Amino acid sequence: MSLINCDECAKEFSDRATACPNCGNPTMIENRGYFDEGRAVTIQKTFKIWKLVKLLSWITIIIGFFSLPNGEGGGVVLIVLGIIGLIIGKLGAWWTTG
Numbered sequence: 461m462s463l464i465n466c467d468e469c470a471k472e473f474s475d476r477a478t479a480c481p482n483c484g485n486p487t488m489i490e491n492r493g494y495f496d497e498g499r500a501v502t503i504q505k506t507f508k509i510w511k512l513v514k515l516l517s518w519i520t521i522i523i524g525f526f527s528l529p530n531g532e533g534g535g536v537v538l539i540v541l542g543i544i545g546l547i548i549g550k551l552g553a554w555w556t557t558g
Contacts, residue, residue: 510553517545
C-alpha cells in the first residue's frame, strides 16, 4: 500500500481507495480503471446541506405526527412544512448535482 496524489485536489491518499476521500474523484490506477474487482464505483455528489435539509424535514414531520393528538392545528402545519422541506431538499440536490 502506498500513497498517491489526487488528480483533482492534489491531496495524498491510499492507492487502495476507489476514490479520493477529500473530493471524491475516482481513482484510476493501471488497468483497474473506474472499477474495483468487477464492481462499479459509485460516488455520491449530493452536498451535505441538502442532506441536512432532508433530515430536518423528516424531524419536522415526526414532531408534527406527535403533535396531532393534542388537537391543535400545529401538527398539520409541521407535517406540511416537513413535506415542503423534503421537496425543496430533493430539488436542491437534483439541481446542484445535475
